[in-house]
Amino acid sequence: MNLAIIKYNAGNIQSVLNALERLGAPATVTDDAEALRRADKVIFPGVGEASTAMASLRANGLDGVLRELQQPVLGICVGMQLLCTHSEEADTEALGIIPVNVRRFPAGAPGEKVPQVGWNTIHDLRSPLFKGLPEESYVYNVHSYYAEDSAYTIARCHYILDYAAAVQKGNFYGVQFHTEKSAATGDRILQNFLDL
Numbered sequence: 001m002n003l004a005i006i007k008y009n010a011g012n013i014q015s016v017l018n019a020l021e022r023l024g025a026p027a028t029v030t031d032d033a034e035a036l037r038r039a040d041k042v043i044f045p046g047v048g049e050a051s052t053a054m055a056s057l058r059a060n061g062l063d064g065v066l067r068e069l070q071q072p073v074l075g076i077c078v079g080m081q082l083l084c085t086h087s088e089e090a091d092t093e094a095l096g097i098i099p100v101n102v103r104r105f106p107a108g109a110p111g112e113k114v115p116q117v118g119w120n121t122i123h124d125l126r127s128p129l130f131k132g133l134p135e136e137s138y139v140y141n142v143h144s145y146y147a148e149d150s151a152y153t154i155a156r157c158h159y160i161l162d163y164a165a166a167v168q169k170g171n172f173y174g175v176q177f178h179t180e181k182s183a184a185t186g187d188r189i190l191q192n193f194l195d196l
């Protein structure tokens with residue numbers, strides 16, 4: 001399988017690569033439009049601030065390339081947030097591929113600090129992306145912003161409020177949590193994505 005990871009100015013590319021290597025699925029990290037179009041699957045990772053990540057995509061013309069991809073695409077963390085319409089983080093106009101807004105967590109109870117950092121469970125799993133995983137599977141999170149629940153939600157999570165842990169529209173999938181840091185559950189989700 002020809003697997004591409006979008007190269008732009010955002011973190012966690014190396015840890016996604018390592019996770020894929022564990023699964024025996026080596027990937028190419030590239031910002032070349034033709035290579036991205038030709039790939040069987042594309043992973044859009046991300047750790048960082050939404051407006052900076054979006055600016056980096058635009059500077060390389062990758063926003064247009066991304067919107068037109070036809071094969072399965074998986075956005076992770078900021079990658080997922082940028083597939084959406086808008087993020088409250090620095091009032092960022094995102095790619096608008098999945099019509100969902102990304103908002104900042106309100107202040108929570110004393111035990112619920114923002115950002116959410118650590119393990120939490122996901123539920124209402126309804127996508128082949130979660131094949132073989134039980135409800136309340138644990139995944140690893142680091143974020144202050146979340147995608148609002150909508151008709152595009154394919155998994156939910158509760159932290160301060162209910163939000164979309166994963167979204168999908170057509171060939172575009174996004175997960176808020178870090179598959180590459182979610183141990184066996186994360187590996188299973190990545191493998192399921194490769195199997196789509």
Ligand SMILES: NC(=O)CC[C@H](N)C(=O)O
Binds near residue numbers: 048050142143144146
């Ligand atoms: N881990 C991250 O990169 C966080 C992504 C985004 N800035 C958020 O806080 O939601």
